[in-house]
Amino acid sequence: MTSFLRSDRSKPVAVWLFVVAAFVLAMVIVGGATRLTDSGLSITEWRPVTGAIPPLSEQAWQTEFAKYREIPQYQQVNRGMSLAEFQTIYWWEWGHRFLGRLTGLVFFAPFVWFAIRREIPRRLTWRLVGIFVLGALQGAVGWWMVASGLTERVSVAPERLTVHLGLAFALLSLLVWTALDAWAGGARQTLPSPWGRRAAWLLALIYFQILLGALVAGNDAGLVYNDFPLMGGRLVPEDYAAATLWGTLAHSQGAVQLHHRLMAYLVTGVAVAVGLSAWRSNYLHRESKMLGVALAAAVLLQVVLGVATLMARVPLSLGIAHQLVAALVLGVATAFAWRTRRI
Structure with a gap:
């Protein structure tokens, strides 16, 4: 019965939030590698659901490669790139997006579980909802960033990259702070x-x-x-x-x-x-x-x-x-x- 009583603190909730923070940290690292390898424009469409499935056939790879050959980065920087070279940069970007989807799931599923069991400290509920909204917004901001490099530029707009990375670091800080709050309970006077x-x-x-x-x-x-x-x-x-x-x-x-x-x-x-x-x-x-x-x-x-x-x-x-x-x-x-x- 005690698991259904809402408390001022919850160590399981804190551990979960630290795990989510670790996933966000992994997102930052993989995103940095994606940028450093100039891989971020290799996927030219935003498909939040079906995009989780990578190309599984030669024809599917050729279709994705054909889309990439239409953008300025290929035409001005990577002209003559082989399919194998394209696959290398594609996997970096696909991995970054897939990790983003996985991070959302790692946050959302336990959140629902803890909410049903009323284990989330009441004072943290709306903060966690806000974190989830910011996380969902991060996906849209990521596409907004990528879209800036698909028509006239050979890379993404620096200010959009700054917004995207800044939001990721803000989420990381919020998760750490909230995890500490969940672990320790409300502050004393x-x-x-x-x-x-x-x-x-x-x-x-x-x-x-x-x-x-x-x-x-x-x-x-x-x-x-x-x-x-x-x-x-x-x-x-x-x-x-x-x-x-x-x-x-x-x-x-x-x-x-x-x-x-x-x-x-x-x-x-x-x-x-x-x-x-x-x-x-x-x-x-x-x-x-x-x-x-x-x-x-x-x-x-x-x-x-x-x-x-x-x-x-x-x-x-x-x-x-x-x-x-x-x-x-x-x-x-x-x-x-x-x-x-x-x-």
Whole structure:
């Protein structure tokens, strides 16, 4: 009978949400590999249901390949590609989309089960509904992104890639925060503390830096200015400014890389300062101190990895590692922000 009584906390629900977060993390990694291998435009249609079945015959493969040969990426970049080469990029994109469908199922089926059994803490029900809606929206945003590269461009629009990746990271953070809420229950009343605000601001800076990184990825800006700390021997790259403000902010390779570098300096300085301050604080519990230090260390690791990725001209292994560590940094920042509100 106790399983049907709604509680303020539920460890099974928390474990489920951590599993979903792991699936979202896998989506981010596979999506990064799909982008780095220029595979994202290999499937030129959005079929939410029937698209789960890949080509199963020679004729089906030829049909998909014929559709790909109609878009600018094939005509201007990959002309002469063999069917076997097309299949390689097709499987990357198909795998990314299939993992998205699987992630939706891993969220939805247990959600219904827990809801029927009334095991979801009441205060989290509508938050979980919102997470599901955002997850469903992510599929539509993904197609909106892909569609930008099917007619006039040879790659997706950088700003649409930024929205797509930004939503994925937002979902990851929300899932981690909600899982922690489900595990621990409602927060007790505490004395006012500046730590909650500090951690929240640091989380926001890290998230903004991830968005800037998405613009770098969308513009292939990691393939230019591969020296460090200067950019082509200059503090500000020669081709920084585009014809318009939006062109500079979203489409200039030099500008988006410079902005990502400058924000990295800011995030690193703030993260190290917050980590040291947290460790020395007499107000924070040990868990908060450890998370603050871990966050500073993770940010430093990400900076080293980012510089190495840039100077090596973004090889697949380093590019994926850089995106993976970005997700881990966001996860630790989320846990730190959550914990400092429960002093």
